Amino acid sequence: MLAWAIPTYTPAYPGYGASPALMLNVSVYVMLFMAILSLIRISVAVYTNRPVCSEEREFPEDLEGDDGFTQVGRMNLLHLARVMIPCVLLVVAIEYIGYALASFAFLMILQYLIGSRKWLQSTILSSVLVAVLYIVMRYGFGVPVPGPQVF
Amino acid sequence: MEMIFAGLLDSISPASLMFLLVGVAVGVLIGAIPGINGPMAIALFIPITYYMTPLTAIGFLVGLNKGAFFGGAVSAVLLRTPGTPEAAATSWDGYPLTQQGKGEKALRMALYSSVAGDIISTFVLILIAAPLAAVALFMGPSEIFALISLALTVIAGIGTTSICRGLIAAGFGIAAGLIGTEPVTALPRMTFDVYQLGSGLSLIPVAIGLLAFSEILLQLERFTVKGDSEHSANVFSSKLEDRLVSFKEFFSKLKTLLRGSLIGIGVGAMPGLGAPVASFMSYDQAMKRSKNKNEFGKGSLEGIAASESANSSVVASSLIPLFVLGIPGNLAAAMLMGAFMIHGMQPGPLLFKENAQLMYGIYGSLVLASLFLLLIGRFGLRLFCKAVDIPAMVLYPIVIFTCIMGAYLGKSSMFDVGVMLTFGFIGYFMRKFDYSYVAFLIGFILAPEWERALQQVVIISENNTFMFFQRPVAMVLMAVTFFVIGRTFWVSINDSRRKKAEQAMSAEQAKNG
Structure with missing residues (x-):
């Protein structure tokens, strides 16, 4: 950020007021300072063979190793991919095959991936949800649904 | 006076009333679902308010938030899984009552306490916000810059x-x-030549991603990877005395209700503390001062009254710093601030000067929302109890798809x-x-105002x-800001030393047998 993004993508100082980069630099320096401070604390703890953190954590099930730090397990990353990949595919597909088809396929795939094997329930839920949101957006708010317009 | 009447009349227009009612009902329903809370509901529903008038929109969102606060008690009482963090203390006494078949009685007590706390707090807001805002009008850009710096420092410790x-x-x-x-300079900054970023990142997709989408990713993870699922105890007795709260029972808790409301008002008015702190403080005080200390934790109506009156009174009192100084005291207030900005208004002392009629309309909506909450809760309680049983397989796809379409709805832009997906992903790892993520969102909302104040000063x-x-x-x-930073570091170092000493002591004790 400090070496490339801020100097490249911030306008030059116009000669009055504060520099456009000032607040960005301050926020990034705060982040950097806090990160270095935490790193020193961890290094000292590791060097003196003490536990790094003893706070109660929200996700104790993710703990791996003795250092007390949260580590996202392989299963969790797989789960993340299971939800994120269909979402990203929906964003791409909706532009090509339209709202109805893409959304229906997305919902069916998502339900399958999270473990639903009740095909009838999945089909009904997907159809109803796609239809309800279409009606709400098209007729309730007058907003065109994303992708090519069929109706 | 004319403004007051005009504003109050606006608040009882059919559209305002209808959306307020819908807001409260949806809020209770959403709050009752474990894991979905008020700010998350506001983030999901803000895109819809684009198409409403400012008063209807703010009324709808305030109703949603008030409803969600009570809704959190439903799953806390029936499942011992608080729908919202502030309902945790309610579950300590609510769930034992459910196990005794008195779940409905516990929920009714929670409802009446919520409404009582909410009404008291709303009247305090009405009485003090405008006079304080008049004083705050004397603040210049230097004071605003210093105040936002202080707020960001205090808020950095939340969550x-x-x-x-x-x-x-x-x-x-x-x-x-x-x-x-x-x-x-009116030139693009940090846009990486992406033209959609020219007007900045919109609050709606960022808030939906951080609050709703990342939360659903985590809940889904618990559900699919760890196989967690909850089932409602839903034990409802048919005996009338186990279902209803009598006048005598309610009025015997009046002192607790008042104390809880005052604690909630005090905590809510201070930026950064939030409803969970209020409800735990109130519960603790009620237990210390009660004649029946032993009943706490085993199904005490007093415990429910203490927790619910305190957490509900935070809803209105957290609007005091927002209306007076333009600083959101908690996440829900931050989301409401975003809604004000979307409708072209800047929360702060000038709001009373420039939009006086709207402000009195909002006051009217706040009072009406409390009354609607009482009505909806009174007659729809059993229906809302069904919300805790919505299967995860049905709920999660609905919420994920609503997040996606909600993010699209703001600007009709993919x-x-x-x-939204990017910030959902970031939010997952932040959590x-x-x-x-609370500090992130409040920093994100306040940054433009902070920079504007600095530019004006310079x-x-x-x-x-x-x-x-x-x-x-x-x-x-500014001196207080530096003091807060120093003090927080000092407390954190001391806490860490104390914990290490305790750990060493317990290890030694274990060694000695």
Whole structure:
């Protein structure tokens, strides 16, 4: 950020007021300072063979190793991919095959991936949800649904 | 006086009433679902309010938030799984009552306590916000800059166990909030040549991603990877005395209700503390002062009254710093601030001067929302109890798809959906690694105002670095900011030492047998 993004993508100082980069630099320096401070604390703890953190954590099930730090397990990353990949595919597909088809396929795939094997329930839920949101957006708010317009 | 009547009349227009009613009902329903809370509901529903008038929109969102606060008690009482964090103390006495077949009685007590706390707090807001705002009007850009600095420092400690991680999150939020057109040069800043970023990152996709989408990712993870699922006890007795709260029972808890409401008002008015602190403080005080201390934790109506009156009174009182200073005291207030900005208004003392009629309309909506909550809760209680049993397989796809379409709805842009997914992804890791998404969001919302105040200070003072020393209030506020940072680090170091000493002592005790 400090070496490339801020100097490249911030306008030059116009000669009055504060520099456009000032607040960005301050926020990034705060982040950097806090990160270095935490790193020193961890290094000292590791060097003196003490536990790094003893706070109660929200996700104790993710703990791996003795250092007390949260580590996202392989299963969790797989789960993340299971939800994120269909979402990203929906964003791409909706532009090509339209709202109805893409959304229906997305919902069916998502339900399958999270473990639903009740095909009838999945089909009904997907159809109803796609239809309800279409009606709400098209007729309730007058907003065109994303992708090519069929109706 | 004319303004007051006009505003109150606006609040009882059919459209305002209808959306307020819908807001409260949807809020209770959403709050009852474990894991979905008020701010998350506001983030999901803000896109809809684009198509409403400002009063209807704010009324709808306030109703949603009030409803969600009570809704959180439903799953807390029936499942011992608080729908919202502030309902945790309610579950301590609510769930034992459910096990005794008195779940309905516990919920009714929670409802009446919520409404009582809410009404008291709303009247306090009405009485003190406008006079305080008149005083706040004397604040210049130096004071505003110093005040936002203080608010960001206080808020950095929320939602994380480490002030370092809180400040990193706040810094990240500020950096994200500064993306877009720079106010002095009117040139794009940090847009990476992506033209959609020219007007900055929209609050709606960022809030939906951080609050709703990342939360659903985590809940889904618990459900699919760890196989967690809850089932409602839903034990309802048919005996009338086990279902209803008598006048005698209610009025015997009046002192607790008043104390809880006052604690909630005090805590809510201070930025950064939030409803969970209020409900735990109130519960603790009620237990210490009660004649029946032994009943606490085993199904005491007094415990429910203490917790619910305190957490519900935070809803209105957290609007005091927002209306008076333009600083959101908690996440729900931050989301409401975003809604004000979307409708072209800047929350703060000028709101009372420039939009007086709207402000009185909002006051009217706040009072009506409390009454609607009482009505909806009174007659729809059993229906809302069904919400806790919605199967995860049905709920999660609905919420994920609503997140995606909600992000799209704001600007009818798929780019915003991409932003929402990106911040959902970032939010997932922020939560996992204990970085405060609350500090991020508040930093993101306040960053443009913070920079504007700094630019004004620098331009007015003609680059005089010592401008702050000429403004005593600003100087005091900056001094308090540095004191808060220093004190937080000091407390954190002391806590860490104490914990280490305790751990060493317990290890030694274990060694000695």
